[in-house]
Amino acid sequence: MELQLKGGGPPVVPANTVYSTVQQQDYSAGIWLRRKEKKLEHSQQKCIVVFALVCCFAVLVALIFSAVDVWGEDEDGITEENCNKNCRVVLVENIPEDVTFSDNGTAHLPLSAGLHNLLDMARRSVEIVSPHWNLNSSDCQSSPLQSAGRGPALLQRLQGLKKRGISLKIASGMISNSVELVSLSRHSEVHYINMTALTKGFLHASFWVVDQHHIYIGSGSMDWRSLSTRKELGILVYNCSCLALDLHRVFTLYWQLQYKDFIPSIWSKRLSALWNKEETLHLLLNNTKADVFVSSSPDVFSPKDRTVDLDAISYVIQKASRFIYISITDYLPLTIRNTHRYWSRIDGMLREALILRNIRVRLLVSCWEQTDPLTFNFVWSLKALCMDLTNCSMEAKFFSPRVQRDRTLQGVNHNRFMVTDTAVYIGNFDWVGNEFTFNAGAGMVIMQAEEAGGRNSTLVEQVRSAFERDWNSRHTKSLQANKIPFCNKHQLNQLAHHKITQPTESSRSKQTPNGSL
Numbered sequence: 001m002e003l004q005l006k007g008g009g010p011p012v013v014p015a016n017t018v019y020s021t022v023q024q025q026d027y028s029a030g031i032w033l034r035r036k037e038k039k040l041e042h043s044q045q046k047c048i049v050v051f052a053l054v055c056c057f058a059v060l061v062a063l064i065f066s067a068v069d070v071w072g073e074d075e076d077g078i079t080e081e082n083c084n085k086n087c088r089v090v091l092v093e094n095i096p097e098d099v100t101f102s103d104n105g106t107a108h109l110p111l112s113a114g115l116h117n118l119l120d121m122a123r124r125s126v127e128i129v130s131p132h133w134n135l136n137s138s139d140c141q142s143s144p145l146q147s148a149g150r151g152p153a154l155l156q157r158l159q160g161l162k163k164r165g166i167s168l169k170i171a172s173g174m175i176s177n178s179v180e181l182v183s184l185s186r187h188s189e190v191h192y193i194n195m196t197a198l199t200k201g202f203l204h205a206s207f208w209v210v211d212q213h214h215i216y217i218g219s220g221s222m223d224w225r226s227l228s229t230r231k232e233l234g235i236l237v238y239n240c241s242c243l244a245l246d247l248h249r250v251f252t253l254y255w256q257l258q259y260k261d262f263i264p265s266i267w268s269k270r271l272s273a274l275w276n277k278e279e280t281l282h283l284l285l286n287n288t289k290a291d292v293f294v295s296s297s298p299d300v301f302s303p304k305d306r307t308v309d310l311d312a313i314s315y316v317i318q319k320a321s322r323f324i325y326i327s328i329t330d331y332l333p334l335t336i337r338n339t340h341r342y343w344s345r346i347d348g349m350l351r352e353a354l355i356l357r358n359i360r361v362r363l364l365v366s367c368w369e370q371t372d373p374l375t376f377n378f379v380w381s382l383k384a385l386c387m388d389l390t391n392c393s394m395e396a397k398f399f400s401p402r403v404q405r406d407r408t409l410q411g412v413n414h415n416r417f418m419v420t421d422t423a424v425y426i427g428n429f430d431w432v433g434n435e436f437t438f439n440a441g442a443g444m445v446i447m448q449a450e451e452a453g454g455r456n457s458t459l460v461e462q463v464r465s466a467f468e469r470d471w472n473s474r475h476t477k478s479l480q481a482n483k484i485p486f487c488n489k490h491q492l493n494q495l496a497h498h499k500i501t502q503p504t505e506s507s508r509s510k511q512t513p514n515g516s517l
């Protein structure tokens, strides 16, 4: 084109000038356009960057406000794929000095020895959640019992962990003026959970996770009476990182609720249950096959896939084919707040098992100073259900502690378990509506097939033997019709009080560390 112009007639203005002007204009227009494009691109990029930032910020805010901890959470490289499933289980009990059995063959490892064992094995971390911290209280100091020294001894071990380079983490409710926790906080990390703000309940969970390999779960807590005057039952599981990992997640949930005054609407994926009633953990307990899962309460503390305690209990009751034995401190199908409400969940399950499936039920409850007299009405009603029905068997007994000369109670049966022909459930709660509705706790279900040859060697069989030992002992009394058992001196006062007023919240809510179990 340029050549053509050059070869044309004499131009007034050189064509190339016109051309270059045009070209220049074109060029500058091009540049202008390109600049505009660039600007557009720039602002688009800015937009994207800003949008990304806003997104990041939103996610961050969401994470912070939902109490989800994505950093600093350490599972020691243990995953559900590489964890250990070849475990050893030991039944631990605390049998008070004045509770004796004619059959010495069922003696198990004492709880205090079991806990010291766990501390011996600890290398890196000990995580403890307990409803009370009362190992070295004044009544323990003044107790004449030899076993009372076990509380202070355990406390001393816990205080010494830091020197051994082992980190101690404690999750606790807002226990008012616990001197012990304050002094322990110098040797450990303590996270306080304001259960009043979260559920208007209490933290009743009681378990240990050691090095994410070994665990303890049971009725005994960090109270000197659990190692001395109360009858407790729990289990230790060694070398079981799968189970420890899942229980550690329950602990981590408490850990992250420190000082929170609301429950997050979404939970971190790292708090999700690894196994549950739909997908149980298959493992070996002392070389015997078992199916296990961890449960927790209340509903609002259950992240994705976690089975709640009530569903775990329901599951165990459903799976029973011959019998259900229950050993519990208090049995009361009521929720008691400002008003009493019938709380039928467990009561209903038992009625169904009795009537519709002809499962034999034995209920062993405690008869102690805080036994609500309504307990007897509900237990009678369960018994009455089976009247004149063949193949319906409901028996109830009370475990009565002896009143000492100083009028303190000893040997309260503080057990919280259920055992059937196929499974055992060990939990942290009494079977009272309030517990499952408002309080935080954990439980464990272990299913094992009966050993061929009846060697009574599986954990489930051992727990059943422990139940039968208690049931047949001289410390129990059968429930007689139309007669309220005389549990102790307080009982009569309480009864007189009941006739005039309904029990107040404080009489049932178990909030004082000393007055409650």
Ligand SMILES: *[C@@H]1O[C@H](CO)[C@@H](O)[C@H](O)[C@H]1NC(C)=O
Pocket (backbone or CB within 6 Å): 101, 102, 103, 104
């Ligand atoms: C059970 O053990 C206690 C204390 O060790 C002992 O006093 C009692 O005699 C034993 N009972 C039987 C039946 O062996």
Ligand SMILES: *[C@@H]1O[C@H](CO)[C@@H](O)[C@H](O)[C@H]1NC(C)=O
Pocket (backbone or CB within 6 Å): 136, 141, 152, 153, 155, 156
């Ligand atoms: C237990 O309490 C007593 C008296 O209050 C105190 O002297 C002792 O050091 C405490 N023991 C531990 C292990 O803290």
Ligand SMILES: *[C@@H]1O[C@H](CO)[C@@H](O)[C@H](O)[C@H]1NC(C)=O
Pocket (backbone or CB within 6 Å): 174, 194, 196, 197, 261
């Ligand atoms: C716990 O929460 C309740 C209710 O929100 C509040 O009144 C109380 O002060 C809190 N306790 C502590 C120690 O923060």
Ligand SMILES: *[C@@H]1O[C@H](CO)[C@@H](O)[C@H](O)[C@H]1NC(C)=O
Pocket (backbone or CB within 6 Å): 088, 238, 239
């Ligand atoms: C746990 O496993 C390790 C290695 O397999 C073994 O050396 C140790 O004795 C086991 N501990 C218990 C209490 O079974």
Ligand SMILES: *[C@@H]1O[C@H](CO)[C@@H](O)[C@H](O)[C@H]1NC(C)=O
Pocket (backbone or CB within 6 Å): 390, 391
């Ligand atoms: C009671 O159980 C026996 C044995 O399982 C059975 O043969 C009988 O039919 C049952 N009776 C009723 C009324 O269900």
Ligand SMILES: *[C@@H]1O[C@H](CO)[C@@H](O)[C@H](O)[C@H]1NC(C)=O
Pocket (backbone or CB within 6 Å): 454, 455, 456, 464, 465, 468
């Ligand atoms: C197993 O337990 C049952 C019921 O407690 C008992 O009758 C039986 O004798 C025990 N068997 C052995 C071998 O100990």
Ligand SMILES: *[C@@H]1O[C@H](CO)[C@@H](O)[C@H](O)[C@H]1NC(C)=O
Pocket (backbone or CB within 6 Å): 088, 089, 090, 091, 286, 457, 458, 459, 462
């Ligand atoms: C499992 O084995 C240990 C010893 O290795 C023993 O102390 C414990 O009682 C056994 N547990 C059960 C349930 O048999």
